[in-house]
Each structure stands twice: as structure tokens, then as C-alpha cells.
Amino acid sequence: MANAEDPLRVESLNRCGDLLESQRQEWCLKVRGLTAGVPAVYLNGESLSERVVRRDGDQLRVQVKSTEHKSGPLYVRDDQRQSNAVWLTMGNSHVVAAGPNEVAKNMDGLTSYVDLISLVIEEDHDGRKEAERLAAKYGAKVVGSIAPLNLYQLRLPARDLVQRDALVLRLGSEISVDAVVIEESAPERAEEGASRPAEPGKPEPDSDEWAANRFLDAVNYYQRRIPAKQAAIDPQPIRVGLIERDVDFDTPDFADYLGPCSVPRTCVYARDSEKPQGHGTTVAGILAASWDQGGNTGFLRGLDKTSGGFEVIVERNSDAGITANIAASVNLVEDGVRVLNWSWGIHRVGARNVEGDEVDSLLRSGIAMGGYEELLEEFFLWLRKEHPDVVVVNSAGNGSSFSGTDEYRLPSSFITEQLLVVGGHQRNERTGIAVDNPAYAVKRNSSNIDMRVDITASACVHASTTKADQTGAVHCGTSYATPMVTGLLAAMLSINPELKPEQLRMLLRRSAMAIGDNYDFEPMDAEDLTAPILPSERNYQLNDKDVGRSARLDMQRALDLAVKSRGRVR
Known part of the structure; x- marks a missing residue:
């Protein structure tokens, strides 16, 4: 007791x-x-x-x-x-996770669910009835669902992977089944970058990383522009969803979020962990950590005095891997979330990096990737049809590989206006470079790249700490670049909630600073970090110095363009 x-x-x-x-x-x-x-x-x-x-x-x-x-x-x-x-959530999308005795190693050495699979039922069928029929036919039981996607989770009468695979083949041949989703390994490790202690005599490696994205300039702009006497803006509350496990509320960064909370301040709703350096705590901290308390500094929290408030919901549904991520995402969208942060992703077994070597982390088998691809396709089709105003922000990944090759990387390879993909950069070790110079920041060697990446953001951040005024360990990865963009989009929507996902992307790209060399749209030595900046993104100036380069997040200018977009959106 x-x-x-x-x-x-x-x-x-x-x-x-x-x-x-x-x-x-x-x-x-x-x-x-x-x-x-x-x-x-x-x-x-x-x-x-x-x-x-x-x-x-x-x-x-x-x-x-x-x-x-x-x-x-x-x-x-x-x-x-x-x-x-x-x-x-009163949403009814929930799936079951396998217990420790309900998984086994497959031929690729990956942990795979033995008796739990999910069926994506063809849209012309009543999913619940058809799932119940198939369950009765094969001696299974329906135990979970993502009803808006016509997905139903079955517990099979299988004792090993051989029996499971036999049942999967039979179920997959049913005319009413669009796809079978097999779950392999939970994605908790996600894009989590290793902690790096500061080296004696050297500055913290991320002590000024966010300067490359004009973080403080953006906070200052929002605080001054929103309440300005001339053309004052009435900022709207925005709900943000993070697909993460939990947050440590015993850290100074989150200690004042206990009990009731409501807009117009920033609120954080999450399960508690005892991991100040945990992935969820760090990702949420980039959005909502208290200022000048410990470790992290939250962008949205810095807007509190002038914003309409932000609700940051940290939710994973269950430990059932990618399927649970999508179930949580569906519930959050139905609960009014406008921006979803996906700081996770997976590579197919055999994926190769830019050097030609095999990627060795966050791997899934070909059969699992096929099911996940169908599941994600159903999600984005549903999103486009039922919730076209919602935008998903996804990390490009840390495999030194290609983010847009669909047989290698999910979900970043999907082409849809409602998915923004974020790569990672770090500060150039050279000094005396102006912030708008393309050389001010450089690509992180581990960051995935290519034309599918929309923009890069700073990839290193301090983790939260157990005591106030401590310096947290440094975490680096595209996981931490992603919430920088998520927070900015939420702020832009608070200024102009009429902005659509394609317009948000357009404003991000138009406002972006350049990074990297100019390749005239031709990838050279696999160094194109993002889709190259186009003349149309530089007022149709063919000779603009940024044209052909990759795009680096400029938070202050993006907010300014959001203000200017008011009254122009149709």
C-alpha cells in the first residue's frame, strides 16, 4: 500500500x-x-x-x-x-497484443505473432459479419478490430508458425479477404537514436541545433504577431496526436501537467513511465516540455501565453506493433486530432543503404511488409475520404537508406498529400556561417534520403532529466526531427485552421532554407536529402540560389506565411 x-x-x-x-x-x-x-x-x-x-x-x-x-x-x-x-477514447478501434508465450522466431530471425493475425476485408462486404464467418470456418475467434478500415483481428488455432502460415495461406485465398496482416516485432525501438554524452571540453552537440530551424525566432514571432494590435489573430485550439508509449511525469519537464488541464494552455495526456530518457518522453518534450526546467524545451509550450491552446495526446492503443499504431491513429483522428506524429518506420529485410550495405535495424519480412502496405493503404484511403484535413508527419528513418522505395521502407514511401516525410540534419562544425547559408547545417549520415523526403529538421535534442537545471543526454535521429515539423504545423493551423495538408506542405517548402549542394535535380553520390526546391517554390525565379537544393525547415518564415495565408485559402 x-x-x-x-x-x-x-x-x-x-x-x-x-x-x-x-x-x-x-x-x-x-x-x-x-x-x-x-x-x-x-x-x-x-x-x-x-x-x-x-x-x-x-x-x-x-x-x-x-x-x-x-x-x-x-x-x-x-x-x-x-x-x-x-x-x-470512445472510438472502437482496438487490437490485442501477443503475450511472451505467443510469439516465435521466424526464418529471418524476427519475432512473429503465432496465433494473432488481422484480415482486411473487401469493402463490399460487411466486415464484422464476414470476419465472424471466416473465424467459424477456420476455428478462430474475432478478438479485435479497426472497423473504419474493415480490419478484424483473429486468434487462430495455431501452435507454431508452420500452422499459422498454413492458415494464413487459406485465409488469404478467400475471395472476401483483401489482405492478411502478420505482426512481427513491436516497433518500440523505433527510430530511437543512441544517447551521446558531451565530450569534455566540447560544447553539447545539440546546444544550438535548433538554431538551424529558427526555433526561438519562431516562438518570438508567434508571441508578438498573434496579439498585435493591428490585425490581431484569434488563435484556435489544435489537437495533436503522438503515436508513442508514455511520458515520465516525474521529470521537471512534465511535472506541471498533473491533474485537470484544458485549453487555452498546452495539455499533455499520456501514460506515465519511469524513463526520463524514454523515446516518448523525448518526442513529447519537443512539443510540450516546460521551459528552463530540465533537459527539453517544448515549442508549443513556448506559445502558451498567446495561443488558443494545444492538446498533445500520447497514445499507442496496445503493444500490438504496427497494427496497434494504426488503430490508435484511427481513434485519434476520429477524436479530432489534426496533426499525427509518426516517429516510427520499418525496413524490409534486404533493404540496402546508400553505400550498398544491408540495413540492419527495424527489419520486417517480405510477407509482413506486404500486409503492412495494404493496411497503410487502407488507412490513407480512409483518411482522404473521411478526414481530408488531417496531416500525418513521418520520420524518414535512420538506415542511411532511401525513404521512398516502397519495397524497402514504410510508411514514408507512400505518396499522398496527407503524409509529410522529415529527414534529419545537424549543425556544420564550421563557424561563422550565416543561418540561411546552405552550409549552416549538413546531412546526418544515418538519415534516410531521396525525393520522397519533404524537408529536413534538426535531429538532435536533450532528453528530459530527473532534476531541474540538469543537462540531459543527447538523443539524435529523425524521430526527433519529426515533432519539430509536427509542432510547427500545429502552430500554423492555430493561425489558419483552413489550411489543407497540400497547402501546409507548400508553405513549408516555400519558406524553407536550403541545405546541401546544388545538383540541378540530379542525385549525385546519393546526397539529395529531400525533393529539390523548385522554381515554383521560389516565386518562379529560375536563377534563385536555392533552386535544385534540398529543403531545410524555417519555422519563423513558415509561421509568417501561415499568417499571410489567412483569407486566401479556398
Whole structure:
């Protein structure tokens, strides 16, 4: 039993019971720091009735009805202590993760789910009915779904991968089945860059990395321009979704996000971890960490005094790998998220880097990649049809490879206006270079490249720390370049919520500074970081010095273009 002084933290929130039940949902919470009795549970600022909250040790079971509640932040109160808030979605896309005894190594040496697979049902069928029919035919059971994509998860009567693969072949030949999705290894390791301690006598390697993107200039511009007496702007609240596991609320960066929170300030809703240097904590920190407290500095948090507020929702659905990432994304979009941050990606086994060597991380087999490709295609088709205003920001990857080759890299290889791909750069070691000089920043050797990459951003950041005023370890990778762009897009949408994904991309490219040499649109030695800047992105000036070069994020100028776009968008 915890003491009344111990921190109160929600460590997990997952659907339990029947995941296909949409009217009466049951949720299981694991809460650290509970004292005796049943604590008060708040959803959307209102206390839930004691009749729907049940305690079992450090776990709470909560029942909510879709007719009585809507998606929103949930937190726990025990006496005077308040927990972190987590996002409870009334969306009904949920999938099951395999346990440690339900996986096995396949021929590629990759961990693969033995008895859990997902079926993408052809759109002319009632997905639920067809999934139930197929389950009965093959002795399986429907255990999860992403209904908007007509995807249903089945638990198969398979004891090993040979039996699973036999059933997959039979199910894949069914006329009503568009694709079978096999899950291999969870993507938690994602694009996580290794921590790099500062070398004695040398400056921190990322102490001024964000200067390459005019980070502070952008914050200063927003703070001054939005409330300006002449042509003042009424900024709108924007909801942002991060597909990440959790955030450490015991760090100074996030300590003041406990309990209730609502716009117009920045709010963070996430499960709690005890990892100040964790991937989710660092990615979320780039958007929302407190200023001058510890380690990280949040861009959106810096806009608090003048913005309409930002809700940053950190959500993974379950540990069921890529399928869970998509389930979480569907729920978040249905809950009103305008910008989704995907700091993750996978390479196909056999993918080669720019040197011709095989990529050795974040690998999936060919059969798994085929299923993931179909799943992602369904997601983006649904997004275009039902939610055309939503934009997804994806990391280019850290395999020193090509981001746009579909047989090698997902999801960055998808060509759609609603997907922006971000590469990573770092500061040039040379000094005395102007910030708008293409040589001010250089490509990170590990960053994936090519025409599919839309823009690069600074790739190195300090992690959060356990105590105030400490210097956090340095993390580098395209994972951390991606939320720089995500935060900027959210700020641009707060200025002009009418901006469409294709217009956001256009403004990013028009405002971008150049990076790298001029190759006149011809990749040379595999050094084109992004799609080359076009004359149309430089006011149709064929001789502009930036034409033909790669694009580097300019946060301040992008905000300025967002302001100028008001009243011009149709």
C-alpha cells in the first residue's frame, strides 16, 4: 500500500473485456501510488460514479457508456493527490497484443505473432459479419478490430508458425479477404537514436541545433504577431496526436501537467513511465516540455501565453506493433486530432543503404511488409475520404537508406498529400556561417534520403532529466526531427485552421532554407536529402540560389506565411 506522499501515476490504460463491444466499454487502469479505498476517477472533468469504478489491487476497472460519455482526458484523484491525465477514447478501434508465450522466431530471425493475425476485408462486404464467418470456418475467434478500415483481428488455432502460415495461406485465398496482416516485432525501438554524452571540453552537440530551424525566432514571432494590435489573430485550439508509449511525469519537464488541464494552455495526456530518457518522453518534450526546467524545451509550450491552446495526446492503443499504431491513429483522428506524429518506420529485410550495405535495424519480412502496405493503404484511403484535413508527419528513418522505395521502407514511401516525410540534419562544425547559408547545417549520415523526403529538421535534442537545471543526454535521429515539423504545423493551423495538408506542405517548402549542394535535380553520390526546391517554390525565379537544393525547415518564415495565408485559402 502506498503512502499519501507517494506520487499518483496512471501507468497503463487499456480496453479490457470484449473489445468489439461499442456501447458499453470496459477499461483497465494500472495506477501506481494508490492508498486504501477506491479513488475518484474523472473523465472530461466530471467525476465518474462509484458504481462504474471497481478496484482490484493497483488496477481499476472502469465502465463507460458511449451514450453518456465522449472521448477525453481521464485522471485519478486520491485525497489531495492527482495523477497524470490519459486519453480515453470512445472510438472502437482496438487490437490485442501477443503475450511472451505467443510469439516465435521466424526464418529471418524476427519475432512473429503465432496465433494473432488481422484480415482486411473487401469493402463490399460487411466486415464484422464476414470476419465472424471466416473465424467459424477456420476455428478462430474475432478478438479485435479497426472497423473504419474493415480490419478484424483473429486468434487462430495455431501452435507454431508452420500452422499459422498454413492458415494464413487459406485465409488469404478467400475471395472476401483483401489482405492478411502478420505482426512481427513491436516497433518500440523505433527510430530511437543512441544517447551521446558531451565530450569534455566540447560544447553539447545539440546546444544550438535548433538554431538551424529558427526555433526561438519562431516562438518570438508567434508571441508578438498573434496579439498585435493591428490585425490581431484569434488563435484556435489544435489537437495533436503522438503515436508513442508514455511520458515520465516525474521529470521537471512534465511535472506541471498533473491533474485537470484544458485549453487555452498546452495539455499533455499520456501514460506515465519511469524513463526520463524514454523515446516518448523525448518526442513529447519537443512539443510540450516546460521551459528552463530540465533537459527539453517544448515549442508549443513556448506559445502558451498567446495561443488558443494545444492538446498533445500520447497514445499507442496496445503493444500490438504496427497494427496497434494504426488503430490508435484511427481513434485519434476520429477524436479530432489534426496533426499525427509518426516517429516510427520499418525496413524490409534486404533493404540496402546508400553505400550498398544491408540495413540492419527495424527489419520486417517480405510477407509482413506486404500486409503492412495494404493496411497503410487502407488507412490513407480512409483518411482522404473521411478526414481530408488531417496531416500525418513521418520520420524518414535512420538506415542511411532511401525513404521512398516502397519495397524497402514504410510508411514514408507512400505518396499522398496527407503524409509529410522529415529527414534529419545537424549543425556544420564550421563557424561563422550565416543561418540561411546552405552550409549552416549538413546531412546526418544515418538519415534516410531521396525525393520522397519533404524537408529536413534538426535531429538532435536533450532528453528530459530527473532534476531541474540538469543537462540531459543527447538523443539524435529523425524521430526527433519529426515533432519539430509536427509542432510547427500545429502552430500554423492555430493561425489558419483552413489550411489543407497540400497547402501546409507548400508553405513549408516555400519558406524553407536550403541545405546541401546544388545538383540541378540530379542525385549525385546519393546526397539529395529531400525533393529539390523548385522554381515554383521560389516565386518562379529560375536563377534563385536555392533552386535544385534540398529543403531545410524555417519555422519563423513558415509561421509568417501561415499568417499571410489567412483569407486566401479556398
